[in-house]
Amino acid sequence: MIEPPRPRLLVLTSTFPRWAGDHEPPFVFELSRRLAETFDVHVLAPHAAGARREETLAGLAVQRFRYAPEALQQLAYDGGILARLRQRRWRLLLVPCLLAGQWWALRRLLRRERFDAIHAHWLIPQALVAILAGVPKNCALLCTSHGGDLFGLRGRLLGWIKRGILARCTGVTVVSAAMRDEVQRLRPGQAVDIIPMGTDLLGCFTPAPMAAREPNxxxxxxxxxxxxxxxxxxxxxxxxxxxxxxxxxxxxxxxxxxxxxxxxxxxxxxxxxxxxxxxxxxxxxxxxxxxxxxxxxxxxxxxxxxxxxxxxxxxxxxxxxxxxxxxxxxxxxxxxxxxxxxxxxxxxxxxxxxxxxxxxxxxxxxxxxxxxxxxxxxxxxxDWVSIASRYAALLQRLIGRSA
Structure with missing residues (x-):
């Protein structure tokens, strides 16, 4: 019997390994890798010097978009966008370039391929770009806020933008109860799921009973x-x-x-x-x-x-x-x-x-x-076993709702 095709998931992120063994925070990569057990996963992330434009990484189809000449692609990675902006104020000039580059890459990708769901990590820029690019009909949009986009982007205009994003998402998740409260302060009545980011507590981060701790x-x-x-x-x-x-x-x-x-x-x-x-x-x-x-x-x-x-x-x-x-x-x-x-x-x-x-x-x-x-x-x-299963179940519910 022919099995039905697996749902297709597009992950939008600004934090992702640039190559195998990269030391960038791995939470989006690790979640995507585990969701690949249920979905066909395609990842769209910013390019960086030394990274490939397209590759398959741990079973994930990864595409990286350029947003400036390679030497000037200094907005993402190595601390995150907000920290990079505080370090060098001139990098504010790169913000519209990043938005435009991601928008153009996403538009081309959506014209070429069909996805059942888009998982945008961070309200700004990823969920904003997804909305501006035009989320296709029958495609669910899930946004996960990790904190900096919610707590660190202040001001009346940005608050208005974030409320608009929340209203357009099929689903919203945050990683802590404090963030849920902030989302509902921004947009009272907004439905929010709390699903923290996980880690490998059964294979990697485990005790070593025989190892002696170094004093002081x-x-x-x-x-x-x-x-x-x-x-x-x-x-x-x-x-x-x-x-x-x-x-x-x-x-x-x-x-x-x-x-x-x-x-x-x-x-x-x-x-x-x-x-x-x-x-x-x-x-x-x-x-x-x-x-x-x-x-x-x-x-x-x-x-x-x-x-x-x-x-x-x-x-x-x-x-x-x-x-x-x-x-x-x-x-x-x-x-x-x-x-x-x-x-x-x-x-x-x-x-x-x-x-x-x-x-x-x-x-x-x-x-x-x-x-x-x-x-x-x-x-x-x-542990990732429970966290990934919760994300997979939520995405499948949102896909069913959108269909």
Whole structure:
């Protein structure tokens, strides 16, 4: 018997691996790869120097659009669009180029091929471009907001644009309850599904019971951008070392704030205790979590209002049973329970960070109990097996509704 054709899904994103082994945040790639078990998946993402225009990556048909001469394609990747704009203001000139390039590539693709659903990651630019390009009849449009587009793009005009986008989508998902509240503040009555981004908690981010944790080893993992709050963590490390505590900080990640953070560590006289190791792949990151005494997530609300939409690194650390100290922000409350699975502190407070780190280091038995409880919770709620199945079921419902 001939099986019916699988539904066809087009994924629009501005964050995606540029090549195999790239260290860009992998959540869109990992979700798309798992959705390929149910759908035929085609991905449209910005081009970057060194990347192929078209290729098949892990079973996904990937197309990358140009939006400027190759040397000037500096808006996406390496920290994300908002962070890249803050780093170099002239990059604002690239915004209309990116929008036009994505619109033109999408128009050509939609003329050539038929899709049952479009999954746009971020309200702006992806969902906006999809609407401007003209979503075909009988094609569902699902938009997933990850935080920066919702919290970080302020102003009356942008609020009006976001409300218009929400009204045109067949479905909307966000990755935390705090984001659902912000969506419904923007457009009261908007239907929103909360589906967090997942990670591999059964094969990659797992504990290593026989591995010994390095004493006084503090780990940060993530993009080096303002909302991650790494400068406050460096201040906390300087405070602890000034009190005679022999702590060392390892920073795994890259981003536009790298040189400023290096200069801060030098200025505070702790450069020898702060190791900037750059971006690392998942396997090495899991090993870092297994060896660290504590993983710290010192996130803050950035000057423009941008803040964490979820906090995937917390889930990954907890998956490895690494004790966690994190900022008390709304989205982080979806993952961590203060005193039970982590220690939460006020954001932008180096003294509170230092005290919480010291608490973990002084009582490793209590820290281990919290870490074991944390792993049990995140495996139940955030492993890719459950997350991908929820996205697949939602997409199939939306496709049925559109048809």
């Amino acid at each position: 080893a503090v780990l940060f993992a993530g993009r080096l951008v303002e909302k991650k709050g790494v400068s406050y963590l460096i201040d906390a490390i300087a405070r602890l070392r000034g009190q005679g505590r022999d702590v060392a900080l390892r920073i795994a990640g890259n981003g536009p704030e790298l040189e400023g953070l290096r200069a801060q560590a030098q200025r505070l006289g702790i450069a020898s205790a702060v190791d900037f190791i750059g971006a690392v792949d998942h396997t090495r990151l899991a090993d870092l979590y297994r060896r660290a005494s504590v993983a710290v997530v010192p996130s803050v609300v950035a000057a423009g209002g941008d803040q964490e939409g979820f906090g995937l690194v917390i889930v990954e650390a907890m998956g490895c049973e690494c004790p966690v100290v994190a900022s008390r922000l709304p989205a982080i409350g979806d993952i961590a329970i203060d005193g039970e699975t982590a220690l939460l502190v006020p954001p932008a407070d180096p003294a509170a960070l230092a005290d919480a780190i010291e608490t973990v280091l002084d009582d490793p038995a209590a820290a281990t109990r919290r870490a074991m409880a944390a792993r049990a919770r995140v495996v139940e709620h955030f």
